[in-house]
Amino acid sequence: MRLYLLALPPTDSVTEGFLPAAQRLGLDVTVITDHAEPHRRAYAGLAVVPEVVELDPRDFREVISFVSRHHPPAAIFSNSDHLQTQTALAAQYFGLPAKDWKATFRAKNKAQLRRHLAATGLDTVRSAEVAPGNDPAELAELDIPFPCIVKPREGVASEDVALAENLDQLLAAARGIRERRPTGGLVIEEYLEGQLCTLETLGDATTRHVVGGFRTEVLLPTFIEKLLEFVPQHPQPVVDQILAQLDEVGVGLGACHTEFVIQADGRARIIEVNYRAIGDRLDLLLPRLLGIPYFELVLRVHLGEALPADLGIRSGLLTHSFYLCADQAGTLTTAPEATDQVIDGVELSYRPLRAIGETHPLHGTNRDYLGVIETIGPDLDEVRRVAAEFLEAHRWEITP
Template identity: 30%
Template sequence: MTGAAVLLLDAAGPEAAALARAAADRGHQVHAATVADGPAPAPELAGRVVTDFARPDRAVEEITAYARRRGVGAVLTANEYLTGLAARVCAELGLPGNDPHLAHAARDKAAMASVLTAAGVHVPYTRLVHDDTELHDALADPGVGFPCVIKPVSGAGSAGVTVVTSPAEAAAAADTARTARGRYGDAAAGILVQAYAAGDEYSVESVTQDAVTTHLAVTRKAVTGGARRVETGHSLPVRLPRATETAVHREVDAAIRAVGIRHGASHTEVVIAPDGRCTVIEIAARLGAGHIGVLLQHALGIDVFAALLDVALGRPAALVPTVHGHATVRFVTAPCAGRLTSLAGFPKPGPGVPFVRWRAAIGGLVTAAGVNADRLGAFVVTGPDAAEVERRADLLARQIRVRVVSAPLRTGRT
């Protein structure tokens, strides 16, 4: 092994695994900070420190002590819930990282709305509410209106988020938001009521190094309708009209600065109205999930995981596209809650289909999609022409047959 060791905060999940592989392939020892009963970490690990992420002060002490013993020269995370902790650890170790005093604003969505508004970023009008009286007042606020969005202060993957079209729906939506706690004992007070931003949904994938931001791509998001919105696909890169792209990048640049992102990835969700107006919905100080890293690699030739490793190590990162193609990921969901009895027609890897992933077990219980974590599987389609890639992905998606029985199978039944 050569070079400084690399430490991941949480080493489970596809993005963390890709970061671990990128580091190991370049000769770095890979270590991780994990919780005692967490998911299985990436297999490349040379060692790990077990800590309690729900006690951040103690976690910082334990992680930094471990990092100093092991010669760690870079700290990264793909876990949105740990981006603030990563900023603190980097600051303690003197490593490239985000502003530890602002990092909470990329996690606490009430703080996010406040700092983005103060920075002049166009965001939805937002009210923080703590009880039923404040909820009633927020719903009566002309700045909110209907439809509106009720969501938790802390959360990810659309958990606890409801689009509300009338006052009668608000109480149930508020209860949903209150019960959608984040990980690691996150106990942020209150829930948010936001004005609904109408338009098409996108995200902007960016990497910042030494406070200089490179926007890698704009991603189109396919989202279900109704009260609970779940992402069903991502496609990139999207070519926006020049004036619209400039306006989007201007808003995203301001948002990145406002939440103190100085070294690393960011994933900014935006809505573009029919008149081209850009509204920033949320920003996360991490790479976009949902296999966006895979899309960037195949559509643009950018190894974003290697680039993020270089950023964390303080080395120049390769962020210029080497190819100019198109990639889309489609997610498969269950038609209803119940027991998964069969799957047919799911794509296999091959030319133009570089990535497939199925998460659910035949015979296991599944739920209808209410949050992004309910997705059963995904496949990626790539090619030089955007329209042809989308057409092929649609064709493959139509061939998939997922059968779910609405009631659990009886004991002993085959």
């Protein structure tokens, strides 16, 4: 059986998660990407190296044409934020299990998500859209609450997300984003205060499971995630609110990573729906944390298999993931090497996310990450302590 995997840049999720899982399932894999050579380098050390084909995965028509003349597909899959709709359309063409393309479009297009949720009556976030080509100056004529958020309509992670306290800051941020993304739309929306969290779900054709979530802290005003801790079960009223909204969006098949805030009155309000697995190596924690073959389960539902009624999730373990973030442009000259340790019963791993000797500007996004400290154990105070001691014992230096 052949799995076609659509991708843009190589990611740890694919290299360390989905490709080894595909091998364990006995699948032949063809990776379709617009730049093949970085993928060939990334996969060179794998036990089974997938076929890599250079083709624009953003064009579902070309994907369909290629698959039609290549090997028959058992599944067409992507974990990319940018490729969910194309993947859904290609999979549907071949009669394969697929996400609803309308749901993937709503999730990716942040303005459409806001309009859709408002139309359902479940949640209305005050927002506005600047269409591609329109002058951001039109925002001066709108009734926009401050503080507010401005971000790319089809953005990902924290890239080009800005907090504006007044109209001058909003216009400056919007014009800056438009200069960097001249063909993209912008979304402006009210700032939702509250505890930032995530909900991780996994579904097959008929059933959706909640596999847990994370509590998140971010750096302001860039909204870069700096700390995430696993939450086995958010309060049920909160989960019910988010699931009701995901139902209206159309989220079901496969993995979904939803970011939301819990406000002081218990109201849960979605920030964005990422219709794929959580990233930044947190998905790679899930098999160890939950005791389930997470990546295999995701692939199995795209092969048309049903999930078990009970996933067999192990409870009792907690995590602390702390991201080291550059605070200036320059060359990374000092940083620890990757390590895996067990300290006082706590599993600790450190993974560099930037190599010593690399020179980078300051992006104001998660591309500024230098490395991540991950700890897993049964006691939250202990996993925090072990992570803090590792942080204190090591140095990360950037030379301008």
